Amino acid sequence: MSIAFQATLDYAKQLDKEDKISHLRQEFHIPKDKSGNEWIYMCGNSLGLQPKSTKEYINQELTDWANFGVEGHFEAKNPWMPYHEFLTDSMAKIVGAKPIEVVIMNTLTTNLHLLMVSFYQPTDKKYKIVIESDAFPSDRYAVESQIDFHGYDPKEGLIEWKPREGEELLRMEDLETILDEQGDEIALLLIGGVNYYTGQYLDIKRIAELGHAKDCMVGIDLAHGAGNISPNLHDSGVDFAAWCTYKYLNSGPGSLAGLFIHEKHAYNKDLKKFSGWWSHNKSTRFNMRQDLDIIPGAEGYQLSNPPILSMAAIKASLDMFNDVGMEALREKSEKLTGYFEFLINQIDTDRIKVITPTNPKERGCQLSVQVKNADKSLHKALTDNHIITDWREPDVIRCAPVPMYNSFEDVFRMVEKLKTLL
Structure with missing residues (x-):
């Protein structure tokens, strides 16, 4: 069944309120600008964001290395062997x-x-x-x-x-x-x-x-x-x-x-x-x-x-x-990319199209947006606005709204800025 999406910020925020796994976002370090505003990070297809728990997990092994030396292979909290x-x-x-x-x-x-x-x-x-x-x-x-x-x-x-x-x-x-x-x-x-x-x-x-x-x-x-x-x-x-x-x-x-x-x-x-x-x-x-x-x-x-x-x-x-399971992640991912695709298709220009399959079962998080007559300056302009995607020659912006930490509001704000830049 198709969803009757709406191209408004209030609607995007409502989708986030209804999202059963939206709390996962709080478990990640989201990069911020100098004013403390979070970036819109859509580059998990290149490098995922850091879970806040990562430091604790690594510190545990550093502590056990310090305390046990070679015996950490058997005596560490999580034995290394x-x-x-x-x-x-x-x-x-x-x-x-x-x-x-x-x-x-x-x-x-x-x-x-x-x-x-x-x-x-x-x-x-x-x-x-x-x-x-x-x-x-x-x-x-x-x-x-x-x-x-x-x-x-x-x-x-x-x-x-x-x-x-x-x-x-x-x-x-x-x-x-x-x-x-x-x-x-x-x-x-x-x-x-x-x-x-x-x-x-x-x-x-x-x-x-x-x-x-x-x-x-x-x-x-x-x-x-x-x-x-x-x-x-x-x-x-x-x-x-x-x-x-x-x-x-x-x-x-x-x-x-x-x-x-x-x-x-x-x-x-x-x-x-x-x-x-x-x-x-x-x-x-x-x-x-x-x-x-x-x-x-x-x-x-x-x-x-x-x-x-x-x-x-x-x-x-x-x-x-x-803890969360791939089923829940896939369910959100399909809805997130569906909303992203909907918003891209609302842009009143013949310059852009999504080249990723329209069938959610034939794609993951990533949508590849082809921009006619564009060059890397468009990607740079997005980056300058703290919207992190990546560019692939000759004319494609790869965007990956990741269900673990991206929101529907992220998607909405990214497309609004893209419209302005176009």
Whole structure:
């Protein structure tokens, strides 16, 4: 059922009063100007805001480090030896996985490389990789380097799934065509679950079905999906996925990433992988002279002991997610972006359009607003007015009203200022 939105400040404030999770905003540090007025922060798709509890969580580990030294691995309030395990259940719920399928470790592109060690096993006949034509650059660089590492030409080995001429969004039938025509030569599909540029949320399960029908491995980059949409990774059947935690998961700049290995691969000892000390059986890990006894599932992809201070920040955020749940966040997100889209469409100009899908089920928090004949000066003007979005060449402002801390009033005031600037 569609909602009869209204383009007034009073209406936006009324929506905030009716919002069942509006109290979460008070749990975050909202940047302020010199006069103490809060910024309108719509850049959670790039870096999420800091939960107020983060300092407490990190300080706990600093205190235990000071008090226990190395004994903190076992004597800390949250012992460091199994610290990553404190994150697993919450993270698994967010991405729709089983605990054995998820681990927090490394950073996103590092994890993608480690995953491709296992899931990109090219042969002379079947060596190509499919990505979206406008994949995030780090994905493209990683894939090209993997193809090259295995002795193939990236120009021949990289296949781009492209929007049609004059369109911005990807069509699933075009991926089907690629697989029908070249499936016998394709070893891997590595697709962004939510496209960073358009905000399009792709049908992950359908992608897995199409890839597997042609005997291809299927991986998903959830950098712009984790904590934003509900990808239901286990049920989707994808072989692997990876994501960062500093966007919608609010864990701090450059924080650790997440990794998913489907349960069907958990006990496959023939699966090639790079291993390290932390891949080894926990019960005998400190018996240094034993042969590698690899842990089943995602934990077996760990290499080194984890950075606890980063994990403490992640724990602060995941505990909040665990309290509120993705269902409530998605419900607000769909209403928030629906109101945002409504207000954008009320602007009396043919200069702007939303290129993100209009169907709320095909997008997350982000709306990408294309502005005809604009340049980065428009984005700078928004920033000068303490409205934080980000700019993507040639003419797109990406805006992410995040349900945890953005309000309907934020959305209204942002669009009012955009109208003035246009």
